Each structure stands twice: as structure tokens, then as C-alpha cells.
Amino acid sequence: MAMEMLKGLGTTLKEFGKKPTTVSYPEEKRQLPPRFRGRHVLHRYENGLERCVGCFLCAGACPADAIYIEAEENTDEQRVSPGERYARVFDVNLLRCIFCGYCEQACPTGAITLENIYELASTHPEDLVYHKEQLLEPVGSATRGSIVDWTPTPPEATPTPLPGRQGYFDGLEASAAAVGQGDMPAEQAVFLGDDLSGMEHRRRLGEPEEGE
Amino acid sequence: MAEQEELVNLTIDGQPVSVPKGSLIWAAAQKLGIEIPIYCYHPKMDPLGACRMCFVEVEKMPKLATACTTTVAEGMVVSTTSAKVKKGRAGTLEFLLINHPLDCPICDKGGECDLQDFTLRYGPGGSRFDLNKRHFEKPIPVSENILLDRERCIACQRCVRFTQTVAMENGLVMEQRGFRIEVGVDPAAPFDSIFSGNVVEMCPVGALTAKNYRFVTRPWELKKTPSVCGNCSVGCNVRVDVRVDKVLRQYSRTNDAIDDGWLCDRGRWDLDWINDTERLRTPLIRRDGQLQPVSWDEALRFVAERLRAVRDQRGARAIGGIGSTHTTNEEAYLFQKLLRAGLGTNNVDHAHGRFPATEPGALPWAWSDSIAGLEQASHIVLLGADPYHRQPIVDLRIRKAIRAGARVYVVTPEANRLDRLVAGVIRYTAGHTGTLARALLNIITSDGLARGEQGAQRAADRRASVAQETPERAAQVAGVDADALRELAREIAGAKGAVILYDEAATLEPSGATLAADVLDLALITGNFGKPGAGAGPLLADNNSLGARDMGLLPDTLPGYRPVGDAAAHAALGGAWLATLPAEPGLSYTEMLSGGVKALYVMGANPARDATPEQLAALDALDFLVVQDLTLTETAQRATVVLPAVAYTEKDGSFTNTERCVQLVRRAMQPLGGAKADWEILVGVARALGLGWTYLSPAEILSEIGRTVPLYAGVTRRSLGAEGVRWPFAPGERTPEGRATITGSPSITWQMLAEGVARAQKPGGELIAPRGRGE
Numbered sequence: 001m002a003m004e005m006l007k008g009l010g011t012t013l014k015e016f017g018k019k020p021t022t023v024s025y026p027e028e029k030r031q032l033p034p035r036f037r038g039r040h041v042l043h044r045y046e047n048g049l050e051r052c053v054g055c056f057l058c059a060g061a062c063p064a065d066a067i068y069i070e071a072e073e074n075t076d077e078q079r080v081s082p083g084e085r086y087a088r089v090f091d092v093n094l095l096r097c098i099f100c101g102y103c104e105q106a107c108p109t110g111a112i113t114l115e116n117i118y119e120l121a122s123t124h125p126e127d128l129v130y131h132k133e134q135l136l137e138p139v140g141s142a143t144r145g146s147i148v149d150w151t152p153t154p155p156e157a158t159p160t161p162l163p164g165r166q167g168y169f170d171g172l173e174a175s176a177a178a179v180g181q182g183d184m185p186a187e188q189a190v191f192l193g194d195d196l197s198g199m200e201h202r203r204r205l206g207e208p209e210e211g212e
Numbered sequence: 213m214a215e216q217e218e219l220v221n222l223t224i225d226g227q228p229v230s231v232p233k234g235s236l237i238w239a240a241a242q243k244l245g246i247e248i249p250i251y252c253y254h255p256k257m258d259p260l261g262a263c264r265m266c267f268v269e270v271e272k273m274p275k276l277a278t279a280c281t282t283t284v285a286e287g288m289v290v291s292t293t294s295a296k297v298k299k300g301r302a303g304t305l306e307f308l309l310i311n312h313p314l315d316c317p318i319c320d321k322g323g324e325c326d327l328q329d330f331t332l333r334y335g336p337g338g339s340r341f342d343l344n345k346r347h348f349e350k351p352i353p354v355s356e357n358i359l360l361d362r363e364r365c366i367a368c369q370r371c372v373r374f375t376q377t378v379a380m381e382n383g384l385v386m387e388q389r390g391f392r393i394e395v396g397v398d399p400a401a402p403f404d405s406i407f408s409g410n411v412v413e414m415c416p417v418g419a420l421t422a423k424n425y426r427f428v429t430r431p432w433e434l435k436k437t438p439s440v441c442g443n444c445s446v447g448c449n450v451r452v453d454v455r456v457d458k459v460l461r462q463y464s465r466t467n468d469a470i471d472d473g474w475l476c477d478r479g480r481w482d483l484d485w486i487n488d489t490e491r492l493r494t495p496l497i498r499r500d501g502q503l504q505p506v507s508w509d510e511a512l513r514f515v516a517e518r519l520r521a522v523r524d525q526r527g528a529r530a531i532g533g534i535g536s537t538h539t540t541n542e543e544a545y546l547f548q549k550l551l552r553a554g555l556g557t558n559n560v561d562h563a564h565g566r567f568p569a570t571e572p573g574a575l576p577w578a579w580s581d582s583i584a585g586l587e588q589a590s591h592i593v594l595l596g597a598d599p600y601h602r603q604p605i606v607d608l609r610i611r612k613a614i615r616a617g618a619r620v621y622v623v624t625p626e627a628n629r630l631d632r633l634v635a636g637v638i639r640y641t642a643g644h645t646g647t648l649a650r651a652l653l654n655i656i657t658s659d660g661l662a663r664g665e666q667g668a669q670r671a672a673d674r675r676a677s678v679a680q681e682t683p684e685r686a687a688q689v690a691g692v693d694a695d696a697l698r699e700l701a702r703e704i705a706g707a708k709g710a711v712i713l714y715d716e717a718a719t720l721e722p723s724g725a726t727l728a729a730d731v732l733d734l735a736l737i738t739g740n741f742g743k744p745g746a747g748a749g750p751l752l753a754d755n756n757s758l759g760a761r762d763m764g765l766l767p768d769t770l771p772g773y774r775p776v777g778d779a780a781a782h783a784a785l786g787g788a789w790l791a792t793l794p795a796e797p798g799l800s801y802t803e804m805l806s807g808g809v810k811a812l813y814v815m816g817a818n819p820a821r822d823a824t825p826e827q828l829a830a831l832d833a834l835d836f837l838v839v840q841d842l843t844l845t846e847t848a849q850r851a852t853v854v855l856p857a858v859a860y861t862e863k864d865g866s867f868t869n870t871e872r873c874v875q876l877v878r879r880a881m882q883p884l885g886g887a888k889a890d891w892e893i894l895v896g897v898a899r900a901l902g903l904g905w906t907y908l909s910p911a912e913i914l915s916e917i918g919r920t921v922p923l924y925a926g927v928t929r930r931s932l933g934a935e936g937v938r939w940p941f942a943p944g945e946r947t948p949e950g951r952a953t954i955t956g957s958p959s960i961t962w963q964m965l966a967e968g969v970a971r972a973q974k975p976g977g978e979l980i981a982p983r984g985r986g987e
């Protein structure tokens with residue numbers, strides 16, 4: 001009996017000087033890994049335009065049916081996003097969301113990312129349907145969000161692998177031709193620049209390789 | 213029927229298949245369920261061979277062949293999967309994508325785009341083109357409803373060929389050539405056709421998009437339900453596309469016998485009335501002069517109480533009902549059943565009312581042939597009819613008949629969209645359609661133009677009745693060219709097969725009292741009857757104009773056109789309904805609106821809109837007016853009780869189109885909160901009246917119709933199938949599971965006409981069975 005008690009005490013003494021694993025929330029907050037998937041943020045470009053073009057791809061990818069969008073057309077008087085189309089309504093139902101991050105992966109313009117925001121509690125369920133106004137980052141603070149941590153090379157460093165001068169949404173060129181070229185680095189293998197991939201391409205087309 | 217077609221045997225990807233001689237490889241592959249991608253080819257149009265997407269490899273042919281232009285040959289061996297084919301297709305796609313913008317995320321076609329789909333399935337996966345893409349100004353309008361994004365066009369020319377060869381309306385043209393080729397608007401002919409929306413549907417990419425569908429959704433967000441268009445009497449087969457609580461568009465669901473794969477712009481886009489924010493969401497009762505919201509229970513109890521009170525104080529004849537040409541057959545049937553069996557009155561009618569001079573018990577004045585039959589006609593005569601505006605897809609079929617060589621005569625008071633395409637145009641003073649029909653009969657009977665024994669007999673019967681109606685007299689009163697009429701009569705009499713169509717509105721003209729019978733006689737005497745591509749009949753106005761009549765929304769006939777006084781029908785129906793039915797005919801639409809009744813029950817109609825001042829006064833003088841409708845119509849504003857109903861996209865049921873085809877309508881969306889389907893409301897009222905109705909679904913009501921209405925003998929939701937059946941029905945073979953089926957009649961024959969409803973009654977006796985539940 002006494003033996004057991006001493007053993008227990010020993011464990012306590014052993015841990016005594018160590019740094020605790022718990023944090024005293026809310027005074028103190030935990031440092032989260034960069035890829036932590038919390039609440040969504042909708043991003044902007046430097047010039048204030050929204051990245052989201054209202055394409056519904058995130059809603060289509062969402063396994064939980066958590067995203068509801070209504071799109072509308074940009075006009076010259078009221079330009080919200082660079083292309084022809086923007087999301088007038090963008091709701092994420094965080095009660096449905098399973099924080100899988102598929103929406104982030106589906107987005108062609110890097111408009112939606114899951115961030116380190118985890119303080120999501122409310123006594124009113126309807127408060128947890130976040131609207132576009134709540135999700136958008138404020139004008140003047142254009143960030144890329146966690147997408148940078150998910151993509152191996154920072155997008156800026158990647159030379160545009162796509163043809164055309166409107167490689168990026170610059171917000172000045174209001175052409176939907178830029179849609180889908182986004183800021184995400186494209187998969188190298190898809191775009192054939194050098195000879196090697198040219199041969200790869202021929203092989204794929206079933207053509208005899210040169211010298212065969 | 214059809215002559216034995218010569219079959220050709222070939223192999224595609226190792227699978228043997230036999231198809232009729234002259235078929236395309238594409239069609240043969242489709243029969244096997246093998247996909248051959250196409251862009252420029254469209255099964256409803258002639259091949260063009262422009263896009264080079266449909267490459268297949270045919271043994272012993274040196275180069276790849278285009279499946280859309282190569283006809284099959286005996287012993288042909290085709291491969292759709294060989295390396296050569298793959299390379300060819302990938303090459304075509306790579307070229308197409310050179311100038312195609314990366315618009316998919318914002319393109320309305322994205323998700324249902326052939327360029328996306330085929331690129332995924334057959335494409336190269338990458339491009340070797342690293343120069344600037346071609347750019348154009350983003351969408352330019354080509355018409356009021358349609359936008360063109362030239363960057364996205366792959367120059368398949370489907371749209372241009374549709375407007376030129378199918379719609380024959382022009383509007384779009386191809387401009388320039390080579391890589392500069394683009395679609396443009398014909399400066400001489402604006403693209404304002406009522407068929408224009410079809411190009412949006414058939415454009416394989418998102419180059420042509422609809423203004424009112426622009427950016428409203430994406431295809432994967434839509435709930436797509438096969439149904440029938442509810443906008444006119446053609447009854448085109450559609451797919452209703454709904455997002456959450458809004459109908460966004462109707463897409464075609466090809467039914468070759470009715471719409472041939474096309475829709476008109478009205479059917480495609482005129483759906484705002486369903487999404488109307490003004491729609492009623494709660495029953496209203498007038499209190500202190502104001503319509504005030506109440507609960508359903510209260511409203512139904514109130515309606516029953518007041519109807520009972522009027523009946524007790526003034527008798528059943530003081531109650532009347534005006535039904536609708538828009539509601540389903542089931543609802544029309546229940547409506548007259550409520551009035552006849554529940555309240556004991558024959559005062560039931562609808563806005564058009566009966567065709568004058570219907571012989572009791574005869575087959576009613578319905579189009580004796582079918583829409584598809586028009587293609588086989590050698591002559592088509594439009595008497596006071598304007599299908600382009602009123603039954604657009606019938607007009608489109610007439611254009612197809614014109615291409616097949618039919619001689620069309622447009623006999624209308626006003627300019628008609630078909631004028632420039634037809635063999636003859638005859639103009640006359642509005643209101644004299646009937647005069648013209650009698651003048652034609654006069655010419656035919658007096659010039660001995662009758663054909664066949666039966667025709668001659670009929671001509672002899674009619675000669676005296678039209679003796680005074682000479683073409684010269686018609687020229688005098690109707691300002692028509694007498695010689696032109698003579699020529700027309702001769703054409704009809706000499707035709708291999710003539711279809712004579714009039715608008716149902718013409719029967720309401722002062723001269724039109726006998727129009728229906730006269731036109732039928734015209735066809736009978738000239739031997740243009742009883743075979744596909746020959747016949748006569750009305751073009752009706754609304755989606756269920758015929759169904760409303762079939763179901764007995766008429767003061768003098770029970771469902772299936774049996775006279776209200778017919779003792780046998782009475783006994784049978786009364787037995788099935790467990791009620792004693794009134795035997796004397798009731799009041800007509802106009803009689804009810806001129807003070808004939810004290811209480812009026814209006815379902816889905818708006819008599820106040822077209823009412824005369826006296827009729828309005830009579831409506832206001834009613835003791836009790838109950839209206840079932842979607843919005844607060846002119847009539848509903850005068851009502852004592854308003855009951856909110858739902859649109860055809862929100863309920864199940866069936867419609868009967870202008871050529872007698874009974875088709876199923878399916879619920880495509882949740883009914884508007886607070887509103888109920890008309891049948892549900894009727895059941896509610898009946899229950900409040902203590903009638904003990906137990907219908908749980910339209911299917912149950914339809915089965916009862918199939919048992920109690922000889923004209924609809926054997927109809928059930930199952931027996932109607934996906935594409936509907938045309939009455940008169942005959943019992944068909946049993947399915948392997950032992951389920952009863954019915955077969956339809958493409959054309960009404962002399963014999964059916966002579967036997968009238970009796971023919972339909974034949975399998976009848978046993979069909980009129982006591983009320984039971986389910987099928």
C-alpha cells in the first residue's frame with residue numbers, strides 16, 4: 001500500500017519541474033501548425049478586388065454541402081472581382097463544415113483558405129452561418145493565407161507556365177481570360193515546355209518516339 | 213406499317229451491330245452505347261463534317277474517317293479506340309483549345325460543356341501553344357435574350373445551321389473564313405425568333421449563353437426533373453431545372469413524337485410567374501372588407517360552411533364552378549366531381565367552354581392526327597391559326613414539313629410568320645374564319661370534289677346546308693379572294709394527305725359556331741382523314757385545354773364526353789362516386805358570369821380579367837366567391853376566400869396536349885410554403901363538406917379516372933410511361949410482370965369516329981369498378 005503511494009508521488013515529483021502541455025486558455029493561446037484548418041477566409045488582391053469569382057467550384061467540391069453561393073455579373077460601375085463574375089452571396093455553414101479543406105483545393109483563384117481561426121462557438125446556430133462580409137479579409141490587407149503552406153513552392157517564384165500576357169489577376173485587366181490561371185502554380189507536367197515532356201507528350205498520344 | 217428496312221451489318225470495336233442502310237457510323241455506335249464525340253454534328257440536322265472531332269478508324273480506309281459523315285457499309289470494321297483515333301481526337305482538341313480561353317470557372321456552360329467533357333475524355337492534357345491567345349470583347353448581344361462570347365466559339369456552326377435550316381428564321385451567319393471565322397448577326401434579319409433559345413442549348417460550348425440564366429447557377433447545383441412544359445397546348449417534354457426554390461430554366465427532353473427535341477423560348481424561359489415573390493402563401497378570408505390571412509383549417513371549414521349554406525337556402529343550382537385549362541387532369545376531374553357529386557350541380561365550365569355542336573357521345577373535336585404526322589402531310593392548311601405565337605413547336609414542325617415538300621396554305625386575317633415560306637397565303641377580314649370554312653365546303657360539295665364512297669355520302673348530306681355559302685358571298689362579307697379559295701379547295705381535294713388546322717379561338721367568333729364540324733367535314737369529304745399526315749382539328753390554347761374538356765369541365769358532359777343525361781353513364785359514374793348526379797345540363801361559363809349563380813368556385817381561372825362591366829358587376833354581386841390561384845389575380849381580389857395554389861412544377865399529375873397525348877407531369881420542387889396543390893385543396897374542401905374523400909396522391913386519382921372514364925380506360929401513372937399515350941386508347945399487352953398497359957392511336961379513323969366514345973367504352977364494362985385504393 002505505502003509502496004504504491006510512494007510510486008505515485010514519485011511520478012508527480014518527476015513531472016514537477018517540467019513545462020506543462022496544457023495552456024491556460026483564453027489568457028494564453030496555443031501556437032498552431034501552419035496547416036491547421038479552422039474557419040475560412042476569403043482573400044483579396046492588393047488592389048482590393050476580391051479573388052473569388054463566384055464559380056461554385058468550392059461548393060461543388062464540398063462533401064458537407066456547407067457552402068451556398070449566389071453569383072452576379074460585375075459592371076464597370078461596380079467592380080467586385082477582376083473577371084466577369086463575382087459572388088454576391090457567399091455563405092459557409094460552419095455547423096455543416098467538416099474542415100476538410102476541399103474547398104481550398106478546388107478554388108481556381110486561391111480565394112478561399114482555411115485559417116487558424118478556431119474560436120467558433122455560439123448559442124445561436126444561425127450565427128454559425130458565416131456570410132461573405134464576415135469571411136472577407138478587410139480591404140488593404142491582401143494575404144494569401146494558408147495556401148502558401150500547402151503549395152510546395154511559393155507561387156510568386158514560379159514562372160507563369162501559361163501562355164498569354166494576363167498571367168495573373170492584376171485587377172486592371174478585367175478579362176475573364178485570366179480566370180483559372182489564378183495564382184496557384186500549375187502542375188508542371190501538364191504544360192509542355194521542353195523536349196523531354198514533348199516526347200512524353202508524343203508517347204501519350206501513341207506516336208512513335210523519335211529514333212524508334 | 214413501315215416497310216421492311218434494309219439492314220446493314222458492321223462491327224464497331226469488335227461488337228456486331230445491324231442498322232438501316234444509309235445510317236451514319238455515329239448512329240450505329242450510339243445504338244451500341246459507344247460514344248463518338250461530336251461537335252458540329254447534331255442528330256436533328258444534316259451532317260457538316262467541319263469539326264473533325266468524330267474520327268474513327270475504318271478498316272481498309274487509308275485515313276481516319278469522320279463518323280458523322282460516313283455511312284455504314286456491309287461488313288465494315290470500325291474502331292473508336294485505336295491509337296490512331298486517339299491521336300486524331302487529341303489533335304483536334306489541342307487545336308480547338310489553342311484559342312479557347314480558360315473561362316471554365318465563370319462560364320455558364322461549365323459542368324455541362326462538351327469541350328470540357330471531351331477534353332477530359334479524349335484530350336491531350338496539355339498544349340504546346342505558348343503564344344498569346346486570341347481575345348475579343350466579352351459577350352456581345354446577338355439578340356435580346358442571348359449573348360455571344362466569340363472567344364469561346366469553336367465554329368461548329370450548329371447555331372447558324374439551326375437558325376437557317378431548322379427554324380428557317382435566319383438571324384445568325386458565319387462571317388469570315390479560316391481561323392478568323394466567327395458567328396455574327398445577319399444585318400438583314402434580326403435574331404428575334406421564338407426558337408432562338410435552342411441555340412443556347414445546342415451550342416457545345418459556352419459561346420452562346422442566355423441572358424436570364426447568366427451566372428445564376430452552375431449545372432451541378434441544379435435538380436433536374438423530367439416533366440412536361442406547362443405553357444401551351446403542345447406539351448413539349450422538358451427537364452425542369454431547379455435550384456433550391458427557383459425554377460431557372462427548362463431544357464428539352466427529346467420526344468420525337470411531340471417536340472422533336474426543340475423548345476420555344478416561352479417554354480424555356482418564361483418561368484418568372486413560378487418564382488414570383490408576390491405568390492400567396494396563406495389562405496385569405498374577407499373580413500370587414502379586407503382579405504385577411506387565416507389558417508388552412510379555418511379557410512376550408514369556412515368554404516364548406518358557406519357552400520353548404522348556399523345550397524341549403526337556394527339549392528344546388530345556385531352554386532357554380534369555373535375550372536382551369538392549366539391545372540392537371542386529376543384536378544379538373546376532382547373539381548367537377550366536387551361540384552357534381554359533392555354539391556349536386558352541373559354548373560361546371562371553363563373559359564373556352566364546349567365547342568358548339570358537339571354531337572353527344574361522339575368523339576370530341578380534337579386534332580384527329582398528330583404533330584409528328586404533319587411531316588407526312590402533302591398539304592397543311594392553317595385556318596385562322598397562328599401557331600408561331602400560340603403553339604410554337606407545332607409551327608416548327610410545319611417548317612419541317614415544308615422542307616419535306618409539304619404545300620402549306622396560311623389562311624389568316626393577319627400577317628403570319630410563315631407567310632414567306634409557304635405555297636399560298638389567303639387574307640380575310642378577322643372574325644370570318646367560319647365563313648371561309650363553309651365556302652370551302654360549298655366549293656367541294658358543288659364542284660363534286662368529294663373522294664371515296666363515304667366522302668360522297670357525307671358531301672350529299674352537307675350540300676344543302678352550305679348551298680348559300682358560295683365563295684362569292686365569302687368574298688363579299690369576308691373580303692377574301694374567291695378564286696384563291698377555289699384553288700385552295702382543289703388543292704385540298706387533290707391532296708395525298710392534307711391536315712387542316714384552326715385555332716380554337718376561331719370557334720368563338722360570330723361566324724364560328726359550326727367551324728369545328730365544318731372543318732371536320734371538309735377533311736372527311738375530301739378523303740383527308742384517318743391516316744398519318746391527314747386530318748383536321750383545333751390548335752388549342754393552354755397546356756391542358758383538352759384535358760379540361762376530357763375531364764368534364766363542361767356543363768353538359770360528364771368526364772369522357774358522356775352527356776349528363778345519359779342514364780347508363782349516370783348509373784355507372786354515380787355508382788363509382790357513391791352519389792346521385794344531377795341529370796339536367798348546367799349553366800355555361802358566360803351564364804354563370806351573368807348572374808346565374810349565387811356562389812362561384814373558381815379554380816385556376818381569372819374570369820375577371822376579360823370580363824365585361826356587366827360580368828364584373830355580377831361577380832361583385834355574388835354571395836360567395838372562392839378562388840384558388842397562385843397570386844392575387846383580378847378575380848381573387850374580388851373573392852370572399854382565396855386559397856393559395858401551386859404551379860405545375862410543384863405537383864404531380866398529367867396533362868393532355870392538343871393532339872390528345874396524355875403525359876405525366878412530375879413534381880420538380882418543394883411546393884411554396886403555405887400553398888397547396890389544387891387537388892389537395894379540393895380534397896380538403898370535400899372532407900370539410902363531409903364527403904369522405906381519401907385520395908392521397910394524384911396517382912390514385914388518375915387510377916380512378918382510368919376506371920371510371922371510358923375515354924381514359926386503363927390509364928394509370930405507370931401505363932402512361934415517359935412519353936405519354938394518345939387517346940383513344942386500346943388495352944395493350946401485359947408486361948412481363950403482369951401489369952396492364954394501354955396503346956394509343958396516332959390518328960383517329962372513320963371507324964373510331966362512328967363508334968364515338970362507345971369504342972373507348974368497349975373494354976369498359978369491367979373497367980367501371982367500385983372505388984378502390986391504389987392501382
Ligand code: SF4
Nearest residue numbers: 062097098100101103
Ligand atoms: S472545409 Fe470541407 S466541409 Fe468545410 S466548407 Fe470546405 S469543402 Fe466544405
Ligand code: SF4
Nearest residue numbers: 052053055056058107
Ligand atoms: S472556388 Fe474560389 S472562386 Fe470559386 S466560388 Fe469558391 S471561393 Fe469563389
Ligand code: SF4
Nearest residue numbers: 365366368369371415
Ligand atoms: S456559337 Fe456555339 S453553336 Fe455557334 S458555332 Fe460557335 S460553338 Fe458552335
Ligand code: SF4
Nearest residue numbers: 441443444448476479
Ligand atoms: S411550344 Fe409550348 S409546350 Fe413547347 S416549349 Fe414552347 S410553350 Fe412549352
Ligand code: FES
Nearest residue numbers: 252263264266280
Ligand atoms: S462531328 Fe463529325 S466532323 Fe464534326
